[in-house]
Amino acid sequence: MVKQAKFILERCRGIPLAIAAIGGLLANRPKVSSEWTTLQEHIRPELESAALDVKRIISLTYDGLPYNVKFFFLYMSIFPKNHEIRRTRLLRRWMAEVYIEKPHGMTLEQVAKSHYNKLINRRMIETSNKVGNSMTSEYCRVHDRILKIILPKSVEDIQLFIMDKHYNEAPQSNVRHLVLARQKRNEEKLTRIKLACLRSLTVFGECPVSLVTRELRLLRVLDLEDTIGLTNEDLKDIGQLPHLRYLGLRGTDISELPSCLQNLRFLETLDVKDTKVTHLPAGIVYLENLSYLRVGVNFATEKMGEEKNASKRNLLGTLADFVCGCHGSNNSESGCSSQFSVRAPEKIQKLSKLQVLGVVHIARSQEAKKLRKLTNLRKLGVHLDAVDKTRRELCSSLSSLVQLEQLEVHCDSLEFLKGMTEPPSRRLVSLRLCGHLGNLPRWMSRLTNLSKIKLLRTGLKQEDIEVIGSLPNVILLGLWKESFGEECLSFGKGKFRMLKLLDIEGLKKVKTICIENDALPVLEKLRVRKCLELYNSEQGLFSVKSLKNLNELELTNCGDKLELEMQLRRQIIGFSNRPVLITRKYVVTWTERMLNSFYRLI
Incomplete structure (x- = not known):
């Protein structure tokens, strides 16, 4: 097959999109010479054309x-050019459209993931690491040229209509999927569209x-994620959409959900x-089909403290929290404030189909006890108040959630986790902890499936880093804001064999920060930020x-480290991957200046 492969590569003339498209075709054909020869003859006119017909190759x-994957590919046209699409957002929208045929023994989500992987393998969509703290390809996108080619097909085959500032004419047929892009807050253009046939509406x-x-x-999907100007009043009639399966309000300014x-x-x-x-309306417990309930604030947002959160939660609130901290607030020690969570519904145990829940605020032991009834949970995020009984009940509930794959816990002190004799679930692949821990629980070493660990204010020691380094499948480690409490952070020989992203x-x-020989052998990204005490020499980030x-390689906001930056440049010269080195001096953010000024006033 070498001959056929060389022919195809030569005719692609180095155009990455053409190579990727044809590679996607070849990847799903039997790896025998006759199959590749047949494909070569089939696409020979396109390959031998003076102007390579990439459009024809993509078609x-x-x-x-x-057949059953084509709809899901065309569905990608809903998202604009250069838009980074969160994988979970895409999969759950697909599931809500009720176009997935569920084979025996598989869940809808498993089928959706299968379709997603087929599109990735065929290079029809590409993975993206938009979020720096994710190395699991949680975002994807469609190449601009591919999007341009499939858009006419989407208009015809799935009745997609995109209304933006350049589009003034009304659609010629009934619309099933409507996209409103960059519109002003008026209804003028919407009156020309028949909304009664809509299955999805995205803004x-x-x-x-x-x-x-x-x-x-008849709407099944209402996706208003990150829209501007959405108010509580705009949702007052949401109860009149009886077939709605997906409601996305992430990143908006709403403060209350209607009853x-x-x-x-x-x-x-x-x-x-x-x-x-x-808080959530009490009636939410009657949504018997609710499987994915995402509330609270992103863990990475809490990592950054108030500096980026000020745009979403007003600055006065931020300053008020700051003042409370200065006067001995209960949350001041750890900073794991309940403002990052939402109070759990009173009868949450009724939501028996829940698979994803978090981040919810657990204030009483009875609330923690009810969690054990949610036996289908795969992802759980909780914020706890400082009550011993509540903490014991949470540990008891965690032991009952045998399907748990992702766990996030916020509390001023997490030392109660050490009292558990067994890990919450041996299926855990992701663990996020915010609060003082001191040392890792003994059961940590038994989490052999763990791949992502994010720690905040845990105050760990070097011996705990060694424990994490011995776990066989960790690909991401985030050590953020006081998660490590010693002067020397060392990554020992033979440790972290699978780690790809280290974020400090x-x-x-x-x-x-010392990296010994034969440590971190597959590391792809190393980020060091806001570590002001690092030595301004090779010893600051060694080996x-x-x-x-x-x-x-990133070294930012660490103060004036010109000598260390020069040493890093010397160390990576000659690397075959030609790594990018990102450096800049520490820059005080606008919010930090405001907080410092306010501190001086009080």
Whole structure:
């Protein structure tokens, strides 16, 4: 097959998109010479054309998709050019559209993931690491040229209509999937569209007023994530959409959900993460099909403290929290404030189908006890108050959640976790901890499936780093803001065999980061931020030259470290991957200046 492969590569003339498209075709054909020869003859006219017909090659790749995957590929046209699409957002939208046929023995999510992987393997969509703290390809996107090619197909085959500032004419047929992009808050253009047939409605940019009406009675997906100008009043009629399965409000300015939400008996996904919502309506417990409930604030947002959160939660609130901290607030020690969570519903145990829940605020032991009834939970995020009985009940509940794969716990002190004799679940692949821990629980070494660890204010010691380094499948480690309490952070020989991303930020005591030979052998990204005490010499970040797979090295906001920066440049010269070195002097953010000024006033 070498001959056929050389022919195809030569004819692609080095155009990456053409190579990727044809590679996607070849990857799903039997690896025998006759199959490759047949494909070569089939696409020979396109390959031998003076102007390589990439459009035709992509169309052939699309035609080769399994029938049931084509819809999901065309569905990607809903998202704008260059848009980074969160994988979970995409999968749950697919599931809500009720186009997935569920084979025996598989869940809808497993089927959706299978379709997603097929599109990735065929290079029809590409993975993206938009979020720096993710090395598991949690974001994806469609190449601009591919998007341009499939858009006409989407308009015809799935009745997609995109209304933006350049589009003034009304659609010629019934619309099933409507996208409003960069609109001003008015209804003028919407009156020309028949909303009664809509199955999905997605808004990018400003949200039109009175968007939710009884006319949308067949709507299954309402995605308003990150829209501008959405108010509580805009959602007052949400209960009139009886077929709604997906409601995405993440990143908006809403602060309260209407009580009529309880009418959405088919709702599967409710996403109000990174909003101002602090409590959920009592009637939410009647949503018997609810499987994904995302609330609270992103863990990485808490890592950054108030400096980026000020834009979503007003600065006065931030300053008030700061003042409380100065006067001995209960949360001041750890900084794991309950402002990052939402109070759990009173009868949360009724939501028996929940698979994803978090971050919820658990204030009483009875609330913690009810969690053990949610035996389908795979992802759980909780914030606890400082009550011993509540903590004991949480540990007891965690022991009952045998399907748990991701766990996030916030508390001023996490030492109660050491009282557990067994890990919460041996299936855990992701663990996020915020609060003082001192040393890792003994059961930590038994989490052999763990791949992502993010720690905040845990105050660990070097011996704990050694324990984490011995876990066989860790690919991501985030050591953030006081998560490590010693001056020397060392990564020993033979440790962290699978680690690809190491993210270090806000370690106030650390003076030297030492990477021994044969440690971190597959590390791709190393980020060091806000570590002001690092030595301004080679000892500050020692032996980076051993990281031969490195493609990105960042040293930022660590003060004036010109000598260390020069040493790092010398160490990575000659690396085959030609890693990017990102450096800049420490820059005080606007919010930090405001807080410092306020501190001087009081």
